[in-house]
Amino acid sequence: SLFNLYADRYYSRYNLQIDFLESVEEVDLRSSRKIKRTLSDNERTSNLEELESLWKDLIINDLIQLMLSGNDLDESISKTTKRLNNQLNYFEQTRVEDVFNIFVNSITSIYGPHTSYMSPKNSEDFDINMSLSLEGIGALLSSDGLYTSISSLVPGGPAEKTEQLKPKDKIIGVGQDDDGEIVDVIGWRIDDVVDLIRGPKxxxxxxxxxxxxxxxxSETEEIEIVRNVVKLEDQAAEKKILPIQRGQKNYKVGVIALPAFYFDFEAYQKRDYNYKSSSKDVKRLLKELKRENIDGLVIDLRNNGGGSLYEANALAHLFLGRGTTVQVKNSNGNIQGLGERWGYQFYDKPIVILVNKFSASASEILAGAIQDYDRGLVVGTSTFGKGTVQKVDLLSSGQIKYTESKFYRVSGSSTQNLGVEPDINLPTLFNIDELGESSLDRALEHDSIPGTTVKNFNRVSNFKDILRKLSLDRVEESPLFKSIKARKQWQSENKSEFLDLNLDKRIEQKNSIEKFLLANENNLRGSLNLPTYESYKDFMDREDDPESLDIESEILGEAANILIDLVELKKEPLMAMNQK
Known part of the structure; x- marks a missing residue:
């Protein structure tokens, strides 16, 4: 009966919006009204008249949005009508299984964002995602009922390799091959969007x-991705060496990029000695870097969403030797430390752990352990804050995923919600306050338990203040970081929680945005002696940017410089003794 009531309301909205589109005129797009930018922030309407007014306002906003993208009024009406009809078509395909899925998940969501029921069809999709056996783009999607968004990227997958697609990006259209029509997917069912994105290798x-x-x-982009199967080797750790020059001294910084904490359990069970795991690969890469006599190591965990807890533990012991790396508390309140009583510290030189807001779970365990033992520095941004472990149980029909335990650092602090705070903050393009576990509905709260005794390496704590200052001086001189700061400041000063339902005002706002983005880009390019653009269209139609404009490389470079700052600071007492 609840769903039938919802269906009646859905048809009422559809009919009203279609009727409104048949009579809408350009004058309707020049009202003084506004709507909330985020629909969920709207207060519930108190009567049907207010609700119908909101339905019309949503159509006006859609028309304005399409006209801002270059369509005239007739084209915008046609596209909006088609979108509504597509949504109706998908709604009418709602199955009993779908209704049950919605109802049960409305209950499971009370227990947190990671507790959910999966119908047999969703269970099949979940198993496909876990085995990575289906050809696609290597991305997990989510939906808010209107937009399909990128939930996470599979490490080593086609989408991640483009370096253009990011978590929280909204997918509004999908096209096939080089010249296939872009199909508007706003309001589509998520499984139908997934079917459209999947395809032959x-x-x-x-x-x-x-x-x-x-x-x-109105700031949209089109990204081309070649479908492929994501294989375990695509997720493998990789190394490189960054040269850093300080005066007459040339330093070598080793970098190991780790996209996931992977472990080939099937090969391990078969007693295949050559089974792949992140800890084995990192150890091999460390041997190679040690032979090249690096001065220190940066472990790049940016966008690493986690993986095997045991791999995180094994990796930590390459740098710590022995000791507890993480504490796990189960639903019964029992606490167990995970670690090694005995161990050999495989790498002893200075290390920096580079993280961002999409470093989660096992990444947070490794970063937290290195920080708590005072073995190395954590730099970047605060991490995602996922400090819980989920389990999947089979039901008579479908599966249920629920939280069964929680991670705690050796200090006793949970990584839940707070994540790991870096010792040194570095700039980021994203507004990190809107991302992470703390932004999810009903996420479990952060808490603490008693800490456990660990060895204090005392490697970095005495140098953190001066390291922050040295890094900040470089950041403030970096053209790329200046550009990020200017963009964020402009966005903050011009941010509004409302959208004008007035085409002229929205055109004015769009022109203002494009003027700023062009000026900011040209200021950056001018400071780097690169060609500038005459117009915003030229800027949007540009080919691939040169490496000097790669913000991710700039962030990695600053992490390497922080490492060399640490190396030099640790040498200062010895240098002073030699001078005497």
Whole structure:
């Protein structure tokens, strides 16, 4: 009966909006009204008249948005009508299984964002995602009922390799191959969007997206991805050496990028000695870097969403030797420390752990352990804050996923919600306050338990204040970091929680955004002696940017410089003794 009531209301909205589109005129797009930018922030309407007014306002906003993208009024009406009809078509395909799924998940969501029921069809999709056996783009999707968004990227997958798609990006259109029509997918069922994105290995799919760091919804991008199967070797750790020059001295910084904490359990069970795991690969890469006599190591955990808890523990012991790395508390309140009583510290030189807001779970365990033991520095941004462990149980029909335990650092502090705070903050394109576990509905609260005794390496705590100052001086001189700061400041000063339902005002706002983005880009390019753009269109139609404009490389470079700062500071007492 609840769903039948919802269906009646849905048809009422559809009919009203279709009727409104048949009579809408341009004058309707020049009202003085506004709507909340985030629909969930709207207060519930108190009567049907207010609700119908909101339904019309939503259509006006859709029309304005389409006209801002270059459509005239007739084209915008046609596209909006088609979108509504597509949504109705998908709604009418709602199955009994779907209704049951919605109802049960409305209950499971009370227990947190990671507790959910999966119908047999969703269970099949979950198993496919876990085995990575289906050809696609290597991304997990989520939906808020209107937009399909990127939930996370599979490490080593086609989407991640483009370096263009990010978590929280909204997918608004999907096209096939080089010239296939972009299909509007706003309001589509998530499984139908997934079906549209999947395809044969080697084929192309084009995604039209609103980037998560876009200043407005009119700032869209089109990304081309070649479908492929994600294999375990695509997730493998990789190494490189960054040269850093300080005066007459040339330093070598080793970098190991680890996209996931992977472990080939099937090969291990078969007693295959050559089974792949992140700890084995990192140890091998460390041997190679040690032979090249690096001065220190940066472990890049950016966008590493986690993986095997035991791999995180094994990796930590390469740098710590022995001791507890993490505490796990189960639902009965029992606490167990995970670690090694005996161990050999495989790498003893200075280390920096580089993280961002998408470093989660096992990444937070490794970063937290290195920080708590005072073995190395954590730099970047605060991490995601996922400090819980889920279990999947089979039901008579479908599966249920629920939280069964919680992570705690050796200090006793949970990583839940807070994540790991870096010793040194570095700039980021994203508004991190809107991301992470703490932004999810009903996420478990942060708490603490008694800490456990660990060895204090005393490697970095005495140098943190001066390291922060040295890093801040470089950050304030970096053209790329200056550009990020200017963009964030402009966005903050011009941020509004409302959208004008007035086409002229929205055009004015769009022009203002484009003027700023062009000026900011040209200021950056001018400071780097790169060609500038005459117009915003030239800027949007540009080819691939040169490496000097790669913000991710700039962040990695600053992490390497912080490491060398630490190396030099630790040498100062010895240098002073030699001078005497």
């Amino acid at each position: 080697g084929s192309k799919v084009r995604l039209q997206i609103i980037p998560t760091n876009a200043i407005s919804d």
